[in-house]
Amino acid sequence: MKIKRALISVSDKRGLEELALGLHDLGIELISTGGTAERIRKAGLKVLEVSEVTQFPEMLDGRVKSLHPKIFAGILAERKEAHLKQLKEHQIEPIDLVICNLYPFAKVISTPDVSEDLAIENIDIGGPSMIRAAAKNHKYIAVVVEPEDYKMILEELRDSNAMLSEKTCRQLAVKAFKHTADYDNLIYRYLANYEEQKEAFPEIYELQLKKIMDLRYGENPHQKAALYQELKINEPSLVQAVQLNGKELSYNNINDTNAAMELLNEFDEPTVVAVKHANPCGVASANDIATAYQLAYEADPVSIFGGIVASNRQVTAQMAENMSGIFLEVIIAPDYEDEALSILKKKTNLRILKLKMSKEARRPSFTMQKIVGGLLIQERDLGSLEQVEPKQVSEGELDKTTREDLEFAWKVVKHVKSNAIVVAKNKKTLGIGAGQMNRIDAAIKAIQAAKNESVSAVLASDAFFPFDDVAKEAVKAGIKAIIQPGGSIRDADSIAVLNQAKIPMLFTGMRHFRH
DSSP states (O other): OBOOEEEEEOSSOTTHHHHHHHHHHTTOEEEEOHHHHHHHHHTTOOOEEHHHHHTSOOBTTTTBSSOSHHHHHHHHOOSSHHHHHHHHHTTOOOOOEEEEOOOOHHHHHTSTTOOHHHHHHTOOSHHHHHHHHHHHTTTTOEEEOOGGGHHHHHHHHHHTTSBOOHHHHHHHHHHHHHHHHHHHHHHHHHHTTGGGTTTSSOSSOOOOEEEEEEESOSSSTTSOEEEEEESSOOSOOGGGOEEEESSOOOHHHHHHHHHHHHHHTTOSSSEEEEEETTEEEEEEEOSSHHHHHHHHHHHOTTTTTTEEEEESSOBOHHHHHHHTTSOEEEEEESOBOHHHHHHHTTSTTOEEEEOOOOSTTOOOOEEEEEETTEEEEEEOOOOOGGGSOOEEOSOSOOOHHHHHHHHHHHHHHTTSOSSOEEEESSSBEEEEEOSOSSHHHHHHHHHHHHGGGGTTOEEEESSOOSSSHHHHHHHHHTOOEEEEOOOOTTHHHHHHHHHHHTOOEEEOSOOOOOO
8 A cells, every 4th residue: 555645643742753754755745733743844844734634724722623524534535436536526635644642641640639621621532533544444544553663664664665565554453443442441441430439340340551561571480471550540559669770670579569568558657568479577667767677677587588678768878788788689668868879779680669658648449360261359458457446355454565566466467478477576577477278377487486575475367266276375475465356256265265364365357368
């Protein structure tokens, strides 16, 4: 197919000048609209305004400009005698190439507190119509929607005397229909307020994600992987983090760092979280962030090796000096002191990420787990003690410090893979039992990791005690208080054990399974 006339109307103007110049050098006539025409003209090229073709001015604040028979007949005409005769009768020239992308609806709605009026104003009408018309008529006309395809198109045109193959036109048409389908689906999801959960689980669940990058591999080297981003993000996300140093993030880096951030967002006070294989291995809160890091490190100096460290305060030079002494995969924080950054950057492979974090920014959303042939979707677990009234069910005194430690341990155990037990004291984890097939093994592992420090520590469990064995282990270890959901048919057995030892236990009525 010979390309003689091209209509260009783009919101995304990347590569526009180079494209227009390439088409011009091939003797292709350029037609354009508004800002696109102005950019082409500033590049020193001749361009025909759409209004000159239609002999009708743009109107309604630019809402109507390309929607005209002299444009759409030129796009939709098949190159057969009857259609060409009608074009000639109405003095309409065929259009052979449409280059168009749409108003930046996704970008607009991702702006915090965007008004609905502004969002609706950024719903493109003429653009999708032109794209669909050109894609429908791809046997005779080419349509390009992605700036990434400009180079390929120009190369083929140069190599074939301004011709494009049927194969190329068909491939471009498929991309074009996907472009408009994704665009319309995004508008539908916005207006349906999925993010506000007015229709949380529709009959047909559709996802719109944009690929950020291909990853070297997945969890293991033989698995391919990529990172995608939601088009509308309601809170600080790892995909928005700025990387200041280090190698490209891996699949496991991303997964583990996200787990660290989820746990870190439970805390207001200066807190550091260390994560290994998506489980916390050391967590501590303190009056200052450097102390919090040191305590988190001391919680498990073995497991932190090769792990992820997340801080909810600016990383200080003292912290950086301490962290530089061990091998870490990723550090993420809202900011870094200049000296801290200089120290950390000496490790060229260390991935250093900067991202503003906020507990208050967390909003209801969903988690998803792919299964073969399906998808499990659930509301995100944002449950907290602020939403329940923990009830003391066994005898014993609870002082302020112990209550604070129970709250701390409860926040941590929520983010440990089930079955999960956390032993903590003075807002520092001492032992974590994660991912065990039974609860007593999780408790034993946590208590063993805490060693002698379990005396006067607290214990948190993500789910109820099915038997009194965990309570008995807690008594033997010198645990001074317990927090768990409750709800077992044998709760009375555990309560009786703890009553005898005068160890208070709180029931929250809220379970935190995590698989």
